[in-house]
Amino acid sequence: MRGKQRYYCKSCDYHFTIGDENTPQEPKRHHEVTIMDIARQLGISKSTVSRALRGHTDIHEGTRQMILDLAKELDYEPNPLANALLKRRTNIIGMLVPEFRHYFFPTIIMGAQAVLSKAGYNLMIFQSDESYETEVANVKALLRSRVDGLLVSITGKTENFDHFRTVLQKEVPVVFFNRVCPELDTPQVIIDDYSGAFQAVEHLIEQGYRRIAHLAGPSILQIARLRMQGYVDALQKHGLPMDESLIVYHDLTEENARLCARHLLDLPQPPEAIFAVNDPSALEVLLLAKKRGIKVPQDLGIVGFSNDPVSAIIEPSLSTVEQPVWEIGEQSAQLLLEQLEQPRLETKVLKTRLIVRDSSRRRG
Amino acid sequence: MRGKQRYYCKSCDYHFTIGDENTPQEPKRHHEVTIMDIARQLGISKSTVSRALRGHTDIHEGTRQMILDLAKELDYEPNPLANALLKRRTNIIGMLVPEFRHYFFPTIIMGAQAVLSKAGYNLMIFQSDESYETEVANVKALLRSRVDGLLVSITGKTENFDHFRTVLQKEVPVVFFNRVCPELDTPQVIIDDYSGAFQAVEHLIEQGYRRIAHLAGPSILQIARLRMQGYVDALQKHGLPMDESLIVYHDLTEENARLCARHLLDLPQPPEAIFAVNDPSALEVLLLAKKRGIKVPQDLGIVGFSNDPVSAIIEPSLSTVEQPVWEIGEQSAQLLLEQLEQPRLETKVLKTRLIVRDSSRRRG
DNA sequence: AAACCTATCGGGAAGGTTCTCGAAACGGGT
DNA sequence: ACCCGTTTCGAGAACCTTCCCGATAGGTTT
Numbered sequence: 080m081r082g083k084q085r086y087y088c089k090s091c092d093y094h095f096t097i098g099d100e101n102t103p104q105e106p107k108r109h110h111e112v113t114i115m116d117i118a119r120q121l122g123i124s125k126s127t128v129s130r131a132l133r134g135h136t137d138i139h140e141g142t143r144q145m146i147l148d149l150a151k152e153l154d155y156e157p158n159p160l161a162n163a164l165l166k167r168r169t170n171i172i173g174m175l176v177p178e179f180r181h182y183f184f185p186t187i188i189m190g191a192q193a194v195l196s197k198a199g200y201n202l203m204i205f206q207s208d209e210s211y212e213t214e215v216a217n218v219k220a221l222l223r224s225r226v227d228g229l230l231v232s233i234t235g236k237t238e239n240f241d242h243f244r245t246v247l248q249k250e251v252p253v254v255f256f257n258r259v260c261p262e263l264d265t266p267q268v269i270i271d272d273y274s275g276a277f278q279a280v281e282h283l284i285e286q287g288y289r290r291i292a293h294l295a296g297p298s299i300l301q302i303a304r305l306r307m308q309g310y311v312d313a314l315q316k317h318g319l320p321m322d323e324s325l326i327v328y329h330d331l332t333e334e335n336a337r338l339c340a341r342h343l344l345d346l347p348q349p350p351e352a353i354f355a356v357n358d359p360s361a362l363e364v365l366l367l368a369k370k371r372g373i374k375v376p377q378d379l380g381i382v383g384f385s386n387d388p389v390s391a392i393i394e395p396s397l398s399t400v401e402q403p404v405w406e407i408g409e410q411s412a413q414l415l416l417e418q419l420e421q422p423r424l425e426t427k428v429l430k431t432r433l434i435v436r437d438s439s440r441r442r443g
Numbered sequence: 444m445r446g447k448q449r450y451y452c453k454s455c456d457y458h459f460t461i462g463d464e465n466t467p468q469e470p471k472r473h474h475e476v477t478i479m480d481i482a483r484q485l486g487i488s489k490s491t492v493s494r495a496l497r498g499h500t501d502i503h504e505g506t507r508q509m510i511l512d513l514a515k516e517l518d519y520e521p522n523p524l525a526n527a528l529l530k531r532r533t534n535i536i537g538m539l540v541p542e543f544r545h546y547f548f549p550t551i552i553m554g555a556q557a558v559l560s561k562a563g564y565n566l567m568i569f570q571s572d573e574s575y576e577t578e579v580a581n582v583k584a585l586l587r588s589r590v591d592g593l594l595v596s597i598t599g600k601t602e603n604f605d606h607f608r609t610v611l612q613k614e615v616p617v618v619f620f621n622r623v624c625p626e627l628d629t630p631q632v633i634i635d636d637y638s639g640a641f642q643a644v645e646h647l648i649e650q651g652y653r654r655i656a657h658l659a660g661p662s663i664l665q666i667a668r669l670r671m672q673g674y675v676d677a678l679q680k681h682g683l684p685m686d687e688s689l690i691v692y693h694d695l696t697e698e699n700a701r702l703c704a705r706h707l708l709d710l711p712q713p714p715e716a717i718f719a720v721n722d723p724s725a726l727e728v729l730l731l732a733k734k735r736g737i738k739v740p741q742d743l744g745i746v747g748f749s750n751d752p753v754s755a756i757i758e759p760s761l762s763t764v765e766q767p768v769w770e771i772g773e774q775s776a777q778l779l780l781e782q783l784e785q786p787r788l789e790t791k792v793l794k795t796r797l798i799v800r801d802s803s804r805r806r807g
Numbered sequence: 808a809a810a811c812c813t814a815t816c817g818g819g820a821a822g823g824t825t826c827t828c829g830a831a832a833c834g835g836g837t
Numbered sequence: 838a839c840c841c842g843t844t845t846c847g848a849g850a851a852c853c854t855t856c857c858c859g860a861t862a863g864g865t866t867t
Contacts, residue, residue, distance in 0.1 A: 525853030
């Protein structure tokens with residue numbers, strides 16, 4: 080069996096036998112080692128090889144060893160394409176994020192990747208760049224690629240969810256994280272945005288700020304609505320009036336955040352403090368205030384959301400609401416893996432924590 | 444032809460005909476619309492359908508329309524797995540970066556993705572986390588996934604390149620960018636590190652700094668060696684002595700950068716200025732200096748490399764050498780696409796530009 | 808009328824794997 | 838010597854597509 084003449088094609092890493100049959104079969108033009116090669120050399124069937132490699136039970140121990148040895152010697156790698164075609168499983172997870180310039184989504188991706196690669200899945204990442212059309216196109220592309228599941232954080236402009244309905248119709252599981260979809264029954268990973276925002280605004284009130292503005296996100300996003308609600312309720316709890324003119328919505332792009340910051344500081348009666356929906360936009364406020372010589376925190380208090388690393392090193396350092404970013408990735412991936420086993424609805428809510436820094440501390 | 448009774452399985456989005464043959468064939472358990480479905484319903488062969496869909500020529504115009512119409516009606520999507528299996532092309536490009544917490548690599552990825560997705564390729568991204576073992580494992584995983592090509596930036600610890608030799612042996616094209624592999628004949632996208640570093644150090648000298656240290660990268664990396672050489676030559680040109688004790692190497696991790704920064708500032712006779720191999724490490728120096736009350740730029744000049752957005756907003760703002768990050772991604776992808784057509788050696792060198800900011804300006 | 812040409816289409820293999828079903832082989836019991 | 842249960846293995850279909858090679862039909866030419 081094992082003693083046959085084996086040849087090795089150096090240029091392309093291909094092993095083959097000559098005189099196996101009486102036909103001196105020459106090496107095929109392009110050779111990837113397949114289970115058929117192993118079977119031929121061992122004079123057995125491909126079924127047997129497949130079973131041995133797969134660790135199936137009813138295989139003679141000697142035969143299995145022969146196969147395993149030869150497979151290692153030939154450096155055999157199973158072809159995932161053939162497998163995927165047969166099993167309708169690519170072992171690829173699609174991930175869709177709005178952007179990854181800042182630290183937030185990259186970190187989530189890393190968390191997800193850690194979990195998924197341990198489970199034998201690879202990641203295909205797309206970014207919608209806050210464009211609804213791109214998001215739809217990306218979902219389509221992901222579906223075309225036959226990914227096994229989807230990890231999604233939607234854009235700030237996504238109002239129509241038909242593209243995700245298509246996904247669910249094809250029985251491809253979807254887990255939303257951070258920016259979730261409220262009208263679809265899918266598992267989600269979110270944080271307690273409401274209480275995070277509430278704490279942040281209450282903290283500002285405690286520091287003596289009264290006219291507190293909110294640089295909000297697009298109200299179609301749940302995170303934006305919840306943070307807004309936290310803001311509103313905190314004001315109300317402390318008997319402060321809510322001034323509509325102090326609420327300004329932005330679409331989560333950098334330029335737009337800059338515009339909104341200017342709008343707020345240009346107000347005839349500018350706010351004493353600003354609670355921003357995320358750190359990048361809070362940062363825009365902070366930078367503009369610095370440029371104009373507005374004293375932070377004395378004349379303007381600022382609190383952001385998410386604890387971007389920049390917030391700690393900017394001067395004055397930015398108060399913010401920390402959220403477990405890496406863990407969001409992990410949990411989302413974990414949830415998706417469970418969906419792949421058995422679909423069931425589940426929402427994970429992670430905790431936030433207020434980090435008070437210099438941008439909002441003007442007492443004790 | 445078209446008038447046959449068609450049924451539609453709502454739960455799984457499957458169209459089928461009954462009474463097509465005399466056997467009332469019921470819908471298969473799991474149904475994805477295939478070209479066979481189209482062929483069956485039209486009473487033609489799958490070859491014809493395939494050709495019509497592929498835009499082949501010798502097909503009757505009427506037939507083609509029928510096929511195209513039905514394909515659209517059934518929402519047919521070609522199965523890329525079957526195609527990939529047959530053509531040995533997955534249309535997936537593997538990308539391997541050391542990390543993507545900072546702005547640098549994410550931006551490169553975005554640039555590459557823009558080019559690749561336009562060309563019909565998808566991206567599979569891995570990060571080695573500055574670990575050689577992870578890099579090797581990732582390359583293997585990418586190869587197992589049968590990617591069509593590789594876009595790689597190596598770790599700071601990669602001395603052995605056998606894993607990339609394996610890739611080339613399998614005739615999978617590789618393009619290195621930023622952190623390239625010197626001993627392999629592959630296309631690369633780099634920047635003029637040498638002159639960038641030279642300018643940076645010369646600028647420090649012009650500002651009157653004399654004892655200039657270099658927080659270097661691992662010397663096995665070409666970028667680190669070139670930047671080091673620029674540093675050395677700039678000193679020499681201006682007749683400054685080179686003090687070995689002022690050169691300290693770090694492995695590009697954050698913790699290690701912090702250690703090295705401390706080491707430099709703890710020196711019995713500390714440097715007057717520090718040129719760092721990249722912005723994140725320059726930032727560590729800056730932060731430590733601030734913490735210790737060392738005046739920047741008066742008592743310590745600092746210049747980084749890469750122009751991370753944080754550098755512009757930190758206080759004092761960080762002088763740095765700008766490089767066209769997005770373009771590195773674009774060009775790498777472009778080069779890889781060319782490799783896929785026809786392998787040929789090419790190295791693209793992009794320009795850098797010194798940006799002088801507050802951390803190094805103490806004159807004029 | 809026979810031969811030929813062109814336009815259009817079908818059959819079947821290939822790509823690499825897994826899985827079902829069934830078939831040998833072998834040992835032991837009667 | 839026959840039957841039966843196990844153990845071990847092989848044949849072939851299926852997954853979905855593309856492509857090569859022929860085949861058929863109709864019309865055209867001689």
